[in-house]
Amino acid sequence: MKVKSAVLQTIGAQSPYKESMPLLIQELELDPPGHEEILVEIKAAGLCHSDLSVINGSRPRPTPMALGHEAAGIVVKTGEGITDLQVGDHVVCIFVPACGHCPPCQEGRPALCEEGARVNQDGTLLSGERRLHHDQDYIYHHLGVSAFSTFAVTSRHSLVKIDPTIPFEIAALFGCAVMTGVGAVINTAHIKMGNSVAIVGLGGVGLSALIGAVAAGANDIIAVDINPDKLAFAKELGATHVFNSNDSDAVTQIKKVTGGGVEYAFETGGAVPAMQVAYNITRRGGTTLQPDSHIRNIYSRFRR
Numbered sequence: 001m002k003v004k005s006a007v008l009q010t011i012g013a014q015s016p017y018k019e020s021m022p023l024l025i026q027e028l029e030l031d032p033p034g035h036e037e038i039l040v041e042i043k044a045a046g047l048c049h050s051d052l053s054v055i056n057g058s059r060p061r062p063t064p065m066a067l068g069h070e071a072a073g074i075v076v077k078t079g080e081g082i083t084d085l086q087v088g089d090h091v092v093c094i095f096v097p098a099c100g101h102c103p104p105c106q107e108g109r110p111a112l113c114e115e116g117a118r119v120n121q122d123g124t125l126l127s128g129e130r131r132l133h134h135d136q137d138y139i140y141h142h143l144g145v146s147a148f149s150t151f152a153v154t155s156r157h158s159l160v161k162i163d164p165t166i167p168f169e170i171a172a173l174f175g176c177a178v179m180t181g182v183g184a185v186i187n188t189a190h191i192k193m194g195n196s197v198a199i200v201g202l203g204g205v206g207l208s209a210l211i212g213a214v215a216a217g218a219n220d221i222i223a224v225d226i227n228p229d230k231l232a233f234a235k236e237l238g239a240t241h242v243f244n245s246n247d248s249d250a251v252t253q254i255k256k257v258t259g260g261g262v263e264y265a266f267e268t269g270g271a272v273p274a275m276q277v278a279y280n281i282t283r284r285g286g287t288t289l290q291p292d293s294h295i296r297n298i299y300s301r302f303r304r
Contacts, residue, residue, distance in 0.1 A: 007066050008054065011057040023067065027134075029132070034080075035080045038075055038077070045072075047070075050176070061140065066146035066148065066149055070093070072171035090164040096143075098110030101115075116157075123141055132146065185212030199266050213238075225244070
């Protein structure tokens with residue numbers, strides 16, 4: 001079938017992207033779903049930092065590649081071997097398909113699936129196949145999804161069925177931002193009631209981490225950003241204190257409010273200055289964490 005997709009031809013485009021236009025809207029040929037694959041009509045997709053990282057070359061991937069991975073849609077057709085999804089189901093796309101048989105999958109950590117990480121790096125579906133073509137040439141898939149398209153073929157293991165009453169534009173965020181931010185707080189840091197937490201960077205992942213901290217019962221919840229509107233929104237979501245990191249005494253003020261720093265600081269902006277702030281407001285014996293929205297891994301630093 002014919003689909004329209006946003007295709008990255010080469011990496012390393014110069015910003016601003018509104019001038020360099022790294023993505024080209026193309027009409028592509030999309031093959032039918034193969035074994036354990038599903039055709040999805042994409043209804044909503046978010047622009048994630050991981051998409052931008054492929055464009056600028058900090059996450060090299062093969063090109064040409066149809067980008068996009070944070071999305072929600074409707075099942076249109078199922079391939080052979082599909083028994084638990086049917087046409088009309090609403091689904092969210094996830095960016096690491098879990099093979100189910102590698103060591104991390106067998107240990108109950110599908111987010112670290114080795115096969116899923118390999119095929120994502122190669123730009124294929126979990127089967128190793130590519131279903132997109134342009135003039136007989138293959139187009140690579142971004143994180144097994146390629147959601148900047150009218151339709152997408154994905155592995156069954158790249159989809160989660162959802163309640164059809166959830167608006168697509170909200171559901172799409174659960175495919176990356178929400179599970180990365182909330183997952184870092186709940187599943188990796190294991191935040192407990194009464195812990196003190198700081199979120200540095202209030203994008204989609206940061207705000208999701210903030211929601212996770214509230215849900216976990218954290219006591220002091222510090223929100224840090226350079227955007228006043230985001231800081232105001234963070235207060236609405238449950239932050240107990242907000243600070244603009246452009247203020248020269250922000251770190252000093254945060255340490256004062258928290259009695260020497262927080263137990264857990266999450267850097268979710270993906271920038272060196274943000275990491276420096278997060279580390280500097282972590283108390284002795286505390287942990288600084290950086291959720292990575294591409295591999296859902298955590299890099300921790302301990303203050304001594």
